[in-house]
Structures are given as structure tokens and as C-alpha cells.
Amino acid sequence: MWLWLACAAEPNTSDTAPEATISWAADVQPMLSNYCGGCHGDSGCTTGLCWLDSYDTVVGETNGGCASSVAECIPIRIEDGTMPQGGGCPPGEPGCIEPFELDQVKRWIDAGMPR
Numbered sequence: 001m002w003l004w005l006a007c008a009a010e011p012n013t014s015d016t017a018p019e020a021t022i023s024w025a026a027d028v029q030p031m032l033s034n035y036c037g038g039c040h041g042d043s044g045c046t047t048g049l050c051w052l053d054s055y056d057t058v059v060g061e062t063n064g065g066c067a068s069s070v071a072e073c074i075p076i077r078i079e080d081g082t083m084p085q086g087g088g089c090p091p092g093e094p095g096c097i098e099p100f101e102l103d104q105v106k107r108w109i110d111a112g113m114p115r
């Protein structure tokens with residue numbers, strides 16, 4: 001368990017070179033704004049759910065306890081079908097997040113959630 005965690009935390013520079021530059025501001029935030037901005041962005045969020053436009057909130061807080069940060073909760077909630085709220089928008093469906101975009105979120109988390 002501990003060994004696995006240690007390994008998972010190692011930066012892998014060999015096969016993740018293109019993702020080395022992935023960032024919240026340039027990649028993840030604009031992409032999630034398309035799908036989640038209506039409820040989690042500055043324009044449409046209710047108190048406690050306004051993580052989309054704040055890096056500090058998305059990496060540093062959690063309301064639901066699904067993971068240790070909102071960021072880590074994002075792929076979990078998409079994959080279990082509870083986000084976007086109400087379900088009915090599985091990855092790859094028209095108008096829903098694309099599977100490669102979901103992978104991008106995961107790679108960003110694995111990369112240590114760079115700002």
C-alpha cells in the first residue's frame with residue numbers, strides 16, 4: 001500500500017511529456033467551464049459550489065467528502081453519473097464531456113494539480 005502510493009507519486013517524465021505542461025488555468029478550467037459552468041462557475045454557482053473559477057477552492061476544499069479535494073472528486077462524480085447534477089450526461093454523449101477530456105482531468109490530478 002505504502003509502496004504503491006510512493007510509486008504513484010513519482011513524476012513520470014518519460015511517457016507523460018506532453019502532459020507536463022497541463023495546467024488548471026490553461027487546460028482544465030476552460031474545458032470544465034463548458035460542461036459545469038452553469039452551476040459551478042462565477043455566474044451560476046450557489047455558496048459552497050463555486051469552485052470552477054477559483055484554483056484555491058478546487059484544490060483546497062471539499063463539501064461532499066467524496067475525496068480530499070473538489071478536484072479529486074470531479075472524475076469520481078462524472079464517472080458515477082452524479083455530475084452533471086441529475087445525470088443523463090455520460091462521457092461521450094452529445095454535449096457531454098468527451099472521454100479524452102475526462103482523461104485530461106485525471107492526468108492533471110496525477111501531475112499534482114498544477115495551477
Ligand code: HEC
Binds near residue numbers: 064
Ligand atoms: C445543474 C447544476 C449542476 C451542474 C451542471 C453540475 N453540477 Fe456539480 N454539483 C451541483 C450541486 C447542486 C452539487 C451539491 C450537491 C451534490 O454534491 O450532489 C454539486 C456538487 C459537485 C461536486 C462535489 C463538490 C464537493 O465540494 O465535494 C463535484 C466534484 C461536482 N459537483 C462536479 C461537477 C462537474 C465536474 C460538473 C460538470 C461535468 C458538474 N458538477 C456539473 C450542481 C451541478
